[in-house]
Amino acid sequence: MILNVNKKADLWIVAQKNIQRIEDLRGKMIGVGGNWGTQFYQVLEALRPSGVDKDVQLVSTGDVANGFLSLQQGSMPAVALTPPYSILAKRQGYRDLLHTGDVIGVSPTTALVTTKDKLEREPQKIRRAIRAVMRAVEFAKTRRAEMIQFIIRQYKMEREVADSVYDALMDTLNPTLWLTEQEVQIELNRIAEQSKVKLSAKPADVADFSFVRQMLNEITR
Secondary structure, eight states: OOEEEEOSOOOEEEEOTTOOSGGGGTTOEEEESSSSSHHHHHHHHHHGGGTOGGGOEEEEOSSHHHHHHHHHHTSOSEEEEOTTHHHHHHHTTOEEEEEGGGTOSOOOOEEEOOOHHHHHHOHHHHHHHHHHHHHHHHHHHHOHHHHHHHHHHHHTOOHHHHHHHHHHHHHHBOSSSSOOHHHHHHHHHHHHHHHTOOOOOOHHHHOOOHHHHHHHHHHHO
């Protein structure tokens, strides 16, 4: 990993209107986008502090679009949704029970990755790739009106929904575009726990943010 775009979980657990609290999910199904993937584990980790994680059944809906549909059809008591579906569900009166990003401290879901060999052989190409992502992120952060218009056109949304989608996405952005060793270690520990495999890898083995830090320093001089 050479650059991290999102380090905050972006799932919302949304439930039927008659479900009031997270604790009310005990013994019920929660729809997630896939079996044993990122969303599956994010939901379990977010439910752990309430003690509900051991008393729910996570069921794959295939993707979040199907999860939203299953919520509307009443076939799922609760589902885990990303924007825009989480926002559309709340606008339709479904119960917003939990934002996983408020519970899970670090969850680096989107990043730029490459090989160690390419880092050594093609540093200028790596710098160009990082610069392109940095420019895209900066555009998204500073050109709100244009981004909202893009969301409206691309996804055929109402202006009010697009506003909320933009805000939700900006909330997950990593402001530094890099992670500390401690944050990388948290993710390594999470992977080891989920896979039940003892990992020997250290943060330095899987992440090198020297390029992005150097380029950020050049910009701020």
